[in-house]
Amino acid sequence: MTAQRQQAVSASASAEPAGPEAPPAVSLRGVVKRFGGFTAVDGLDLDVPAGTCLGLLGPNGAGKSTTMKLLTAQAIADEGEITVLGFAVPRESKRARAAMGVVPQQDNLDEELTARENLEVFAHLYRVPRRARREAVDDALALAHLTGRRLTKVDDLSGGMRRRLLIARGLVHRPALVLLDEPTVGLDPQVRAELWGLIDGLRSRGTTVLMSTHYIEEAERLADGCALMSHGRVVARGGPAELVAEHAGERVVEHYGPPDRLEAVERIARAAGLPTRRTGPSVSVLKAETIPPSLADELGPDGVRRAASLEDVFVVLTGERVE
Amino acid sequence: MNAAEGAGAAPPPRPAPPARLRRFEMAPVRGIWRHELALYKRYWKSQSFASMVEPTFFLLAFGYGFGSMVAAIGDYRYLDFVATGVVGTAALFTSVFPGMFNGYIRRVFQHTYDAMLAAPVDVHELVTAEALWIAAKSAVYSCTPLVVAMFFGLAPAPGMLLVPFVVFFTALGFGLLGMWTSSVVPSINSFDYVITGVVTPLFLIAGTFFPVGSLPRWAQYAGWCNPLFHCVELVRHAVFGLRPLADLGHLAALWAFAGLAWAIAVRGMRRRLID
Numbered sequence: 343m344t345a346q347r348q349q350a351v352s353a354s355a356s357a358e359p360a361g362p363e364a365p366p367a368v369s370l371r372g373v374v375k376r377f378g379g380f381t382a383v384d385g386l387d388l389d390v391p392a393g394t395c396l397g398l399l400g401p402n403g404a405g406k407s408t409t410m411k412l413l414t415a416q417a418i419a420d421e422g423e424i425t426v427l428g429f430a431v432p433r434e435s436k437r438a439r440a441a442m443g444v445v446p447q448q449d450n451l452d453e454e455l456t457a458r459e460n461l462e463v464f465a466h467l468y469r470v471p472r473r474a475r476r477e478a479v480d481d482a483l484a485l486a487h488l489t490g491r492r493l494t495k496v497d498d499l500s501g502g503m504r505r506r507l508l509i510a511r512g513l514v515h516r517p518a519l520v521l522l523d524e525p526t527v528g529l530d531p532q533v534r535a536e537l538w539g540l541i542d543g544l545r546s547r548g549t550t551v552l553m554s555t556h557y558i559e560e561a562e563r564l565a566d567g568c569a570l571m572s573h574g575r576v577v578a579r580g581g582p583a584e585l586v587a588e589h590a591g592e593r594v595v596e597h598y599g600p601p602d603r604l605e606a607v608e609r610i611a612r613a614a615g616l617p618t619r620r621t622g623p624s625v626s627v628l629k630a631e632t633i634p635p636s637l638a639d640e641l642g643p644d645g646v647r648r649a650a651s652l653e654d655v656f657v658v659l660t661g662e663r664v665e
Numbered sequence: 666m667n668a669a670e671g672a673g674a675a676p677p678p679r680p681a682p683p684a685r686l687r688r689f690e691m692a693p694v695r696g697i698w699r700h701e702l703a704l705y706k707r708y709w710k711s712q713s714f715a716s717m718v719e720p721t722f723f724l725l726a727f728g729y730g731f732g733s734m735v736a737a738i739g740d741y742r743y744l745d746f747v748a749t750g751v752v753g754t755a756a757l758f759t760s761v762f763p764g765m766f767n768g769y770i771r772r773v774f775q776h777t778y779d780a781m782l783a784a785p786v787d788v789h790e791l792v793t794a795e796a797l798w799i800a801a802k803s804a805v806y807s808c809t810p811l812v813v814a815m816f817f818g819l820a821p822a823p824g825m826l827l828v829p830f831v832v833f834f835t836a837l838g839f840g841l842l843g844m845w846t847s848s849v850v851p852s853i854n855s856f857d858y859v860i861t862g863v864v865t866p867l868f869l870i871a872g873t874f875f876p877v878g879s880l881p882r883w884a885q886y887a888g889w890c891n892p893l894f895h896c897v898e899l900v901r902h903a904v905f906g907l908r909p910l911a912d913l914g915h916l917a918a919l920w921a922f923a924g925l926a927w928a929i930a931v932r933g934m935r936r937r938l939i940d
Binding site for chain 2: 375377408411414415416417418436437439440444446448450451452453454455459462463464466467468469511
């Protein structure tokens with residue numbers, strides 16, 4: 343193992359935050375992935391600092407899942423360089439995969455097996471030593487709060503339990519890096535909150551987490567930083583608060599009314615250089631704290647003020663609806 | 666569970682990945698066998714029933730049905746001829762079908778292979794592990810007709826101990842062929858074409874129920890190209906007396922078949938599993 347790789351893995355595995363000189367746990371440079379005539383990832387540059395949680399945000403089709411597959415070499419980039427924990431991917435992807443855990447968007451647990459059997463299989467695949475295997479499986483079951491259901495067939499587990507088991511499977515070898523692809527998609531709010539606790543626990547233990555999501559709230563709560571993807575590229579990068587401040591300001595004013603009224607508000611705001619976004623039956627004018635009194639009069643008194651959010655940034659920058 | 670509980674339960678990461686990972690490793694093979702064993706423990710009764718009873722029915726139906734009209738073929742009693750032939754058909758059915766259906770279902774419907782390939786497992790290790798498991802099971806099950814035939818007068822012979830090994834190499838090739846097929850069909854319904862158009866002729870033109878030499882010349886050539894023919898010949902020779910030179914040729918044919926099937930199965934699966 344080269345010094346750089348050792349440093350990357352050690353920095354990612356340490357419970358202490360990595361120093362600024364530590365190499366990133368994940369690095370993508372000019373990565374392009376095409377499927378026929380469709381370019382899913384288009385010149386992607388992205389670093390994930392070791393020991394942090396990065397939220398990869400973007401609408402469906404932005405290239406998030408393809409990016410995840412590129413990191414596990416389940417998709418091969420047409421151009422660019424990828425390094426994971428110091429290992430060049432896809433050339434050294436096997437070693438990178440040994441040190442990372444993957445929680446896919448799609449539930450691919452074996453339904454015929456019990457929760458314990460699913461974890462045992464992956465403890466083998468992840469090379470957990472024979473002596474430590476039982477303990478590793480027990481720990482993963484405890485982590486997912488499934489010890490009491492360890493002998494239950496996956497088919498008989500609830501949706502939330504299956505999702506927790508999926509996360510436990512990705513953690514059975516205590517990886518230095520965890521890839522979470524839409525970890526809470528389709529789950530009800532209570533289950534989502536459970537999983538957030540689990541993911542937050544990982545981050546606080548120093549595991550590097552790369553989490554793709556299109557739930558804005560999830561990124562705001564869990565991520566140290568966010569990368570906003572659109573059409574296969576990162577269009578904005580920073581902490582959630584930084585992104586909101588830079589692209590949406592402090593306040594937003596929402597105007598409601600008939601379509602011609604909303605169009606008029608949009609036209610006036612844009613003419614003044616203020617970003618806007620449509621939110622169903624309303625138009626939101628961002629960076630409302632910078633609106634001069636004369637313009638506020640022109641926009642009308644019917645606006646409802648609220649704090650700017652990451653969702654505003656998301657919609658403004660991706661130009662697409664949140665799904 | 667709440668956020669605090671989740672945070673408290675997460676164990677620290679392990680320090681480093683394994684120091685060295687070779688291009689082909691046994692660890693993923695063992696892991697995939699662990700998966701197969703867990704499934705087998707759950708379904709061994711139904712799998713065993715189908716794998717052992719079906720060839721027995723073939724043996725009894727052909728052995729006694731045809732056997733009442735055809736007393737002997739060459740130097741062999743017809744029941745003995747069929748018993749050794751049915752070992753070959755059992756090897757074919759217990760390997761090519763799991764290769765086809767498991768390969769397709771686990772790849773397309775269950776996404777089991779996607780999960781495994783996200784771990785330090787490569788496609789060639791996955792394919793090899795699956796095929797070895799299929800071959801090992803087939804090697805055991807396919808000997809059933811011989812055991813049954815012994816109750817009907819087939820004389821035990823030391824060479825019978827070689828039969829599981831012959832079946833293993835045969836089933837390895839057919840299991841891999843099944844996996845390759847699963848990687849090229851556009852839908853699971855397409856297996857109907859494969860079963861009728863490929864598997865059935867393989868099983869008929871292999872010297873299982875009648876000697877290949879009794880067929881037209883073109884069919885004889887087709888039979889010689891059929892790996893199952895070489896399996897059946899090897900099984901017969903193991904039971905009734907080895908013919909070293911010919912048997913080396915049959916063995917080489919089975920090895921070549923397994924090697925070719927491995928190459929195309931890995932290539933086909935890689936094309937489907939890696940974007």
